[in-house]
Amino acid sequence: MFNQEQQILEQIKEANNILITFKRTWTGDSVASALAFYLLLKKMDKKVDIIAEPFDKSASFAFLPSFNAIQSSLDNLRKFIVSLDISNAKVGQIKYKIEDNTLNFIISPKEGFFTADDVHSRSGSFKYDLIITLDTPDLESLGRIYDNDTEFFYQVPIINIDHHPNNEGYAQINHVELTAISTTEILFNFFTFAFPDLIDEDIATCLLAGIISKTRSFKTQNITPQALSVTSLLVKMGARRTEIVNQLYRSRSLAVLKLWGRVLARLNSGLKNKLIWSVLTDVDFKKTDTTEDDLSEVIDELMINIPQARIILLIYEFTKKETATKATKVQIYSPKNVNALDLFKSFKPSGTKKLARIIIDKPVSEAENEIISAVKEKLEQLSL
Numbered sequence: 485m486f487n488q489e490q491q492i493l494e495q496i497k498e499a500n501n502i503l504i505t506f507k508r509t510w511t512g513d514s515v516a517s518a519l520a521f522y523l524l525l526k527k528m529d530k531k532v533d534i535i536a537e538p539f540d541k542s543a544s545f546a547f548l549p550s551f552n553a554i555q556s557s558l559d560n561l562r563k564f565i566v567s568l569d570i571s572n573a574k575v576g577q578i579k580y581k582i583e584d585n586t587l588n589f590i591i592s593p594k595e596g597f598f599t600a601d602d603v604h605s606r607s608g609s610f611k612y613d614l615i616i617t618l619d620t621p622d623l624e625s626l627g628r629i630y631d632n633d634t635e636f637f638y639q640v641p642i643i644n645i646d647h648h649p650n651n652e653g654y655a656q657i658n659h660v661e662l663t664a665i666s667t668t669e670i671l672f673n674f675f676t677f678a679f680p681d682l683i684d685e686d687i688a689t690c691l692l693a694g695i696i697s698k699t700r701s702f703k704t705q706n707i708t709p710q711a712l713s714v715t716s717l718l719v720k721m722g723a724r725r726t727e728i729v730n731q732l733y734r735s736r737s738l739a740v741l742k743l744w745g746r747v748l749a750r751l752n753s754g755l756k757n758k759l760i761w762s763v764l765t766d767v768d769f770k771k772t773d774t775t776e777d778d779l780s781e782v783i784d785e786l787m788i789n790i791p792q793a794r795i796i797l798l799i800y801e802f803t804k805k806e807t808a809t810k811a812t813k814v815q816i817y818s819p820k821n822v823n824a825l826d827l828f829k830s831f832k833p834s835g836t837k838k839l840a841r842i843i844i845d846k847p848v849s850e851a852e853n854e855i856i857s858a859v860k861e862k863l864e865q866l867s868l
Contacts (some may be wrong), residue, residue, distance in 0.1 A: 488658075489659070489674055492659060492674065492678075495614060495641065495643060496525070498614075499613050500530075500613055501531040502615075503615045504521055505536055505615065505629055506518050506617065506618045506619055506620050506626075507536075507621070507625035507836075508537035508539065508625065509836050510539040510542055511619065512732065513619050513668055513694040513695075513697055514694075515551075515554075515694075516668050516690045516694035517619055517667040517671055517691075517694055519534070519553070519554075519690045521671060523549060523684075523687045524679060524687055527679075533555060533612075535556070535557065536555075536556070537628050537629050538556045548693055557629075558633055561636060562610050562636070565605065565606050566589065567603070567604045567605065572598075572602070574594040575592075575594065576593055578592075612636075612640060614641055614642075615637065616642075617643070617644050617655065618671075619666075620646060621646065621648050621651045641656045642655035642656055642657070643655060645660075645671065647661055647664040647665065647669070650837070663708070664710075664711075665699065665707065666694050666695050666711070668691045669710070669711055671694075684721075685721070689722075689724045691723065692715060692719070692723035692728060695711060695714065696725070696728050696732065704787075739778070740774060740778050742772040742774070743764075743772045743774045744785065747762045747764065747786075750764075758794040759863060760790055761797035761799060762797075762799070763799045765801045766810075768800075776800065776802075776815075783815065786817075794818065795824070795827070795863065796816070796817040798814070799813075800813055800848065811844065812843070812845075813844075814844065814855055815839070815840075816833070816835075816839070816841070818840075824837055824838065824839065824840035825837055828842055842855075
């Protein structure tokens with residue numbers, strides 16, 4: 485009987501047109517995994533596309549090889565075929581026109597005539613015959629890519645490769661390794677097993693970028709001897725470590741550094757540093773020439789430098805356009821095994837278990853007290 489890696493290899497060999505996709509909340513690991521697999525399949529002369537829902541912070545990964553190959557929507561996924569029986573009449577001319585949202589085909593016979601019984605229709609096969617999902621715990625995490633074409637994901641075989649313990653095992657082949665620190669580490673092991681001669685400098689760079697991103701350049705506590713060994717081998721294969729680190733961690737703008745300063749100046753903690761939070765106002769964003777999109781970089785730094793934190797909150801003021809009144813947004817990051825969505829369920833959060841967002845229709849001074857009191861109570865109940 486084949487093991488999982490052998491099953492994946494056989495599926496790839498049999499496939500003619502492959503779709504690679506990943507969760508809508510892009511991470512360095514998911515993007516790098518997709519690009520590494522894409523480059524390898526291209527070297528096998530496979531037809532392959534990467535498609536994922538657009539993400540605001542995607543530019544952070546634009547330095548990776550073939551980044552521009554990532555598309556934002558599933559187009560021409562399935563053909564609809566209209567068939568005409570021409571055994572009783574020959575076609576002379578074909579035209580079409582659109583009227584009232586109806587597409588009319590006008591077929592003029594050379595001789596004889598056509599009847600309604602001569603016309604048949606059917607759906608053709610899907611464009612892709614294999615789907616590979618990477619670093620994606622469930623199909624709903626794909627966002628619109630899944631929501632708009634649900635039937636496609638239930639009719640085409642899926643290979644699911646991930647390292648997260650909350651992966652739902654939704655595919656025909658579920659290759660989930662909980663001991664790996666990243667999906668790119670899993671891909672390295674698979675590539676060296678199945679295609680050792682195809683790993684070039686670009687593929688190695690993508691794989692290493694995923695590991696570096698996942699470990700915040702080897703500053704997190706989840707680093708394993710296996711991950712360090714894989715890193716060493718990737719560097720020997722030509723992975724551009726300096727470029728990766730420079731692009732991901734040494735290219736902060738002056739504006740973002742100023743924003744960090746304001747966050748750090750107001751940093752608070754509770755429950756023995758298990759809860760960390762800071763508060764910003766409209767003025768802070770204006771003075772530093774930044775936006776809320778820049779806060780993700782601040783969260784990264786807090787997570788690296790305060791590893792005991794279970795919940796990190798950035799609470800910031802904004803002006804509601806429709807009423808010109810002040811309200812509050814909160815970004816909640818949960819680096820440990822705490823479900824941010826469940827923790828803030830009463831505030832109707834959006835986002836993911838790791839990164840959730842809420843909006844409170846109150847000035848930031850009132851919202852801070854409300855949110856901090858609520859989260860302290862929840863964390864105490866969880867005995868964290």
